[in-house]
Amino acid sequence: MTAEVVLYENPGWGSAIVEAQLAVYAMPVRLVPAGGTRDPQAVARAMAEVNPLGQVPALVLPGGGVMTETAAMTLHLADLARSDVLVPGPEAAERAAFLRWLVFLVAAVYPSFAYGDVPTRFVPEPGAAAFQARVIEHRKAMWRVMEAAAASSFGSGPRFLGARFLGPWFLGARFSAIDVYLAVMTRWRPGPAWFQAETPRLWAAGAAAAGRAEVAPVMARNFG
Template sequence: MAPFTLYGRTGWGSALVEAQLTRLGLDYDFRPVGDVFKDEAARVALAAVNPLAQVPTLVLPDGAIMTESAAITLHLADLTGRDDLVPGPAAPERAAFLRWLVFLVANIYPTFTYGDEPERFVALEAARRPFREAADAYAERLYRVVEGAAGAPFFLGERFSALDIYVGVMTRWRPKRPWFARNAPRLHAIATRVDAMPDLAGVWARNWPDG
């Protein structure tokens, strides 16, 4: 099988897919992407593959393009026929997995889309900082909801899943790990457990070389 090609950027959302490809033992080429918010050439180059110029963008072995990390998560499980990252249809954890996977990508992930570069959405310069602060405060509120649903030692309890990869990656972003240690200890414990997984150590070191 020809390798997958993953377009990504260090420390960005492509780490979600990179970790899953690694965990599943799938062969892939990582194609580094420039800062698409600040580099017009990088944005144009990625737009040739993904019109929204977003990462992750995954090229499948047959040349088809996939975007949206949740869709990629489900497709990789279907493609490999494995249920170690995505509970199968008959698994008792399936409904919870789908609920919280979509919750993370539909509710929390957009707070970074809007908050990272508020000037893309807010024309009035004086309003940009309050806009970002509001987005960050909303993200914290949402994370408290997720905290209330999280199990131990992993999100679904004893069963490891892609949700734990999402927690491990997203807790590295705002409001960052110290906030989670104080306000969302279950999510923080999951994240630190995922940090320590030997098969993912290379992914974390490449995306967050400073720890």
């Protein structure tokens, strides 16, 4: 695919996940700032015409169609690129595990940022701080579920042998879009220090993805 896509983005936000995937596929992309602000409510207003939920990212395809939801973009971009680099194909041994944990990321972990980043959208001010703290604790619990999965015996999952991480990817020897998600999401709260201490397998997979030649410039632009 050579036609340009348009990505509505904010540096350091969820758009970085899609931007990194586009870089892996070497797809031409035009980046459009989402309102030129990091204030979530201002971004929501700026994005309302493109995404009914007012969320970043949104992707405009060459034919003019608009996509939202990063998991949907992940699967569709693999189809457009005719590549299994990031999405294991139907016959791949890792396919079922990949789909399971991709959906887990977007259904169990990712929504916690929508709830927790601006808690006053959901609870009155007197209880907002406590609500946010509980959301972050729930998020940590979900990350620990993924960490345990990374150490379990599903498919070709990664392992620790002493101090050596065997993989180096979440799916073991198989690089995938899950590692790209981890590269970005381990930069978010509860923050890199927490991931290194509490979920070292996830941190290692994300760090390995962030260091790939195609992904590193995207990470630098988004996170400095």
